[in-house]
Amino acid sequence: MTKAKTTANLNQVLLNPACRVGADFDAWMGYVGGQGLEKALEDPAAVIQMAKEADLRGLGGSGFPTWFKWNAIANQDAYRDVGEGRERGAVSLAERDKYLICNGNEDEPGTFKDRVLMKECPHQLIEGATITAVACGINKIVFYINPHLTACIEAMGRAVEQWQASRWPSRVAEKTGLKIEYCVKPSSGHYIGGEETAAIESVEGKFPFPRGKPPYPSDFGVHGYPTLINNMETLSNVPHLVRNGVEWFRNLGIGNATGTKIYCLSGDVLRPGVFELPMGTPLNELVNNHGGGLLVGKKLKAVFTGGPSNTILTPKDIDVPMDFESVAARRSALGTGAMIVVSQGTGIVKKVAEYISFFAASSCGQCPSCKTGTYYMSLLLNRIGTGQGTRADLDSLINLCKILPGSGRCHLINGAVKVLDSSLYHFMNEYEQSLLKVEG
Numbered sequence: 001m002t003k004a005k006t007t008a009n010l011n012q013v014l015l016n017p018a019c020r021v022g023a024d025f026d027a028w029m030g031y032v033g034g035q036g037l038e039k040a041l042e043d044p045a046a047v048i049q050m051a052k053e054a055d056l057r058g059l060g061g062s063g064f065p066t067w068f069k070w071n072a073i074a075n076q077d078a079y080r081d082v083g084e085g086r087e088r089g090a091v092s093l094a095e096r097d098k099y100l101i102c103n104g105n106e107d108e109p110g111t112f113k114d115r116v117l118m119k120e121c122p123h124q125l126i127e128g129a130t131i132t133a134v135a136c137g138i139n140k141i142v143f144y145i146n147p148h149l150t151a152c153i154e155a156m157g158r159a160v161e162q163w164q165a166s167r168w169p170s171r172v173a174e175k176t177g178l179k180i181e182y183c184v185k186p187s188s189g190h191y192i193g194g195e196e197t198a199a200i201e202s203v204e205g206k207f208p209f210p211r212g213k214p215p216y217p218s219d220f221g222v223h224g225y226p227t228l229i230n231n232m233e234t235l236s237n238v239p240h241l242v243r244n245g246v247e248w249f250r251n252l253g254i255g256n257a258t259g260t261k262i263y264c265l266s267g268d269v270l271r272p273g274v275f276e277l278p279m280g281t282p283l284n285e286l287v288n289n290h291g292g293g294l295l296v297g298k299k300l301k302a303v304f305t306g307g308p309s310n311t312i313l314t315p316k317d318i319d320v321p322m323d324f325e326s327v328a329a330r331r332s333a334l335g336t337g338a339m340i341v342v343s344q345g346t347g348i349v350k351k352v353a354e355y356i357s358f359f360a361a362s363s364c365g366q367c368p369s370c371k372t373g374t375y376y377m378s379l380l381l382n383r384i385g386t387g388q389g390t391r392a393d394l395d396s397l398i399n400l401c402k403i404l405p406g407s408g409r410c411h412l413i414n415g416a417v418k419v420l421d422s423s424l425y426h427f428m429n430e431y432e433q434s435l436l437k438v439e440g
């Protein structure tokens with residue numbers, strides 16, 4: 001009975017079994033392959049408007065409106081490197097480069113959805129990236145993939161070869177003048193390499209140090225050319241949206257939310273995994289129906305929403321619809337859609353200490369506030385978590401939460417502070433009790 005209900009609630013657009021054919025070009029074409037692209041070729045400009053009306057969001061964590069970034073790239077005059085500088089101008093189509101980096105770095109604990117899309121649905125992704133390129137006038141597509149995900153690199157590599165040998169590249173060139181080049185590029189394997197400007201550096205062959213902004217990637221990206229960065233899940237939606245239309249896409253979501261979301265459920269649940277559900281599915285339904293509930297004998301204590309760089313929800317918010325606005329209204333954030341379930345008996349201070357150690361180890365070290373701030377937060381948390389912390393240590397943690405946000409070049413430092421701040425807000429008692437062991 002439970003299984004039937006669970007299956008009925010799965011949307012299965014991106015993770016529909018018919019899409020999960022691996023690097024099998026004919027199987028994808030035999031399903032819906034090429035239909036979205038053919039429609040996009042008829043009217044490339046309409047694709048951006050569709051993304052706007054459908055309210056397609058960036059699913060790499062930010063929830064930023066996708067059409068807005070696309071529009072910035074589509075309207076971007078091309079740049080050409082001229083020695084040290086660059087020159088804006090009327091360059092011919094052949095000289096004009098624009099890049100799309102398809103972000104498959106996926107290295108944050110608790111997020112494991114993009115690897116399924118890359119390994120099992122590579123043609124869906126290639127078609128989504130190609131439609132995006134057609135809409136924005138992009139001629140270089142880079143599939144940027146975490147090197148530890150070897151099966152994804154292999155599947156994407158084979159699928160790209162099949163795509164290049166198909167009729168599509170010449171069809172696209174004939175209709176738009178774009179000669180699109182595809183490449184699969186393993187990232188350096190650092191978590192920070194997933195940040196958009198770090199990805200640009202990496203694609204240029206350098207260490208993934210995030211860049212200061214402005215200039216923004218849409219203005220000055222890979223080798224100075226306009227560059228769009230999108231998450232693999234965002235791009236995988238595109239063939240379906242263009243093929244089926246705005247109304248169809250909007251109707252997939254619940255309430256005001258649109259489309260589907262691939263939620264990554266992990267932690268103390270019976271059935272962890274990836275679940276593609278309507279955007280706006282209540283957290284309760286994910287945990288209890290799809291995830292089978294908590295491990296036997298365990299009770300819910302908290303859910304780290306959107307992964308460790310985000311915030312915490314407590315049992316009173318278990319009914320929250322998991323879409324960007326609804327989760328934000330509860331002082332939290334949807335992020336990548338990772339939901340890490342923690343049961344009673346798990347020490348929050350130790351859990352947060354674990355995550356902050358990850359950020360301290362992942363800081364690229366360019367910004368003193370991030371390098372020392374994450375190290376110091378980690379040190380204080382470990383001290384408090386092991387019963388050796390003082391009131392002054394706790395006060396220092398609280399102060400760091402006030403002074404660190406916005407002090408770095410990228411969002412890594414903000415993410416680290418966010419989870420700590422949220423844990424202090426919801427579980428101050430636990431912090432205080434940890435202190436009492438030494439002070440009482």
Ligand SMILES: Cc1cc2nc3c(=O)[nH]c(=O)nc-3n(C[C@H](O)[C@H](O)[C@H](O)COP(=O)(O)O)c2cc1C
Binds near residue numbers: 060107
């Ligand atoms: C430290 C850090 C790591 C990130 N890692 C990833 C990643 O692995 N994959 C991803 O898509 N976005 C990642 N992002 C977000 C990207 O900077 C960027 O917002 C995203 O790729 C844009 O795609 P979207 O608009 O389709 O979401 C990361 C951001 C930060 C600050």
Ligand code: SF4
Binds near residue numbers: 412
């Ligand atoms: S905030 Fe941290 S990770 Fe980001 S650029 Fe600065 S030092 Fe590097």
